[in-house]
Amino acid sequence: MANNKPLSVIIGAGQGLGTSLATLFSMQDYQVVGINRSQVTVADKNIAMLQLDVADEQATNAALNELMETYGVPDVLIHNTAQLYIDPFEETSAQQFETAWKSMVLSAFNAMKVIVPKMAQQGKGTVIVSGATASLRAGANFSAFASAKFALRGLVQSVAREYQKQGIHIAHVILDGILDTQASRALHSLDPSDMMSTNEVAEAYMQIVQQKPSAWTHELDLRPKNEAF
DSSP: OOOSSOEEEEESOSTTHHHHHHHHHHHTTOEEEEEESSOOOOOOTTEEEEEOOTTOHHHHHHHHHHHHHHHOSOSEEEEOOOOOOOOOGGGOOHHHHHHHHIIIIIHHHHHHHHHHHHHHHHTOEEEEEEEEGGGTOOOTTOHHHHHHHHHHHHHHHHHHHHHGGGTEEEEEEEEOSOBOOHHHHHHOOOOGGGSBOHHHHHHHHHHHHTOOTTSOOSEEEEOOTTOOO
8 A cells, every 4th residue: 555655765775875865855754765785774664674686677676566566656766876896997807897787777777667657657756866976987997887877877868858758857966076974984085074975965866856847957966165077
């Protein structure tokens, strides 16, 4: 039976931006379903967590259709997965290259293939996909990551152009900077003021959801004030 609350499905709902998104949407009285490859436990009763590898087509079809039987068609779908490899080209394996593509591109394709047509039947819905600096320009040692992010951007553009006249708002957000998480603080020697607050990024996603159809954003780039571009 469908839930009376609007539904937000967040794929890649682990620590960091995923957690901030889930918390913000819950505070805005959404029922939230977070999807993650690894198990995540939350105390918020408005947030249900589902362990799922969205690169697995059959498992994704079954899980998302069951989810919609329980909660109804999502009002919001957020795709926030990433698989980062930083290696010289000659040291990047074919397995890494394929894993990066599956994690970011195939997972988005699988999720949108199930949910977007259902949104279109209802004539409404918002899909937001997290990109990165590498969506636009590829640095050295990022061949696997950047090629997947380039492909993900192309996928989002194509699906947006196909479904926007059916009332589906599909947006790509370029996160041009380092998200302020425990993992990134351990990896980078940056002052937090030079990093992106995951709570403030989540607020920008919410603003996209709240846009009226006469002025939709398709692509938004976000960066901290000290980030060169």
